[in-house]
Amino acid sequence: MHNQNLNPSITRNWYTKLACFVGIAGVTTLISFPVLAKFFPRYALFQPSASNNYPDRGSQNDIATTLTHNSKFANLAKELKEAGLLDTLKQPANFTLFAPTDEAFNALPKDVFTRYSDPKNRIRVLKYHLVSRAVLEKDVDSGAIATVEGNPVRITADSEGEVKLNDASGKYPSTATKNGVIIEIDKVLLPPGF
Secondary structure (H helix, E strand, C coil): CCCCCCCHHHHHHHHHHHHHHHHHHHHHHHHHHHHHHCCCHHHHCCCCCCCCCCCCCCCCCCHHHHHHCCHHHHHHHHHHHHCCCCCHHHCCCCEEEEEECHHHHHCCCHHHHHHHCCHHHHHHHHHCCEECCCCCCHHHHHCEEECCCCCEEEEEECCCCCEEECCEEEEEEEEEECCEEEEEECCCCCCCCC
C-alpha cells in the first residue's frame, strides 16, 4: 500500500542528505587513490609517495641534485658525472630515470663491469636507464619503454603486481623531482647485445 501523504520537506531533506553522502564518498575515494596505490604495487611504482617519511617526495631539486644528495645512489651519480650525463639531468625536461642502487652496481660480475668501464659502453648503459618522458602505469600494458639509448626496456607486472624492468624490480616509492621521476631498481639494466 502506497502512502500518498509523504511530507515533501522530509523527502527533500532525505535527498539532500543522500547527495551530501555520495559527494563526500566520491571526494574521499579520489583523495585515497595515492593511498590505494600502496596496496596495488603496479600502480604505486608510477605514483611518487605522498608520505612525509620520504623527504624528496616533492623535491624542488632536479634529478641530478636529488641523486647526489641520496647516499644509496652515490655510484650512479658518480657514473653519470663521468659519462657527462649528470648535466643533462639538470635540464628543465621531463625524464624518468631507472636508478640502480650502489648495491646493484656492486653486484655486477667482474667481466661485465670491465666492459662497462669502457667510456662508450658506460654512456650506452646509462642512457639505457633514461627515458625522455614520464613513464606511466599504461606503459606496463604496452610491454616496452623506449629509452634514450635507443633500445626498449621490457616492462611487465607479475600476478602480485610487482613491476619488472627487464629482470630488475622497481622499488616503491618512486621519487618526484622538478624535472622528472627517479624509479629505484635493484639491478643494473644492460642493453641488448652488451
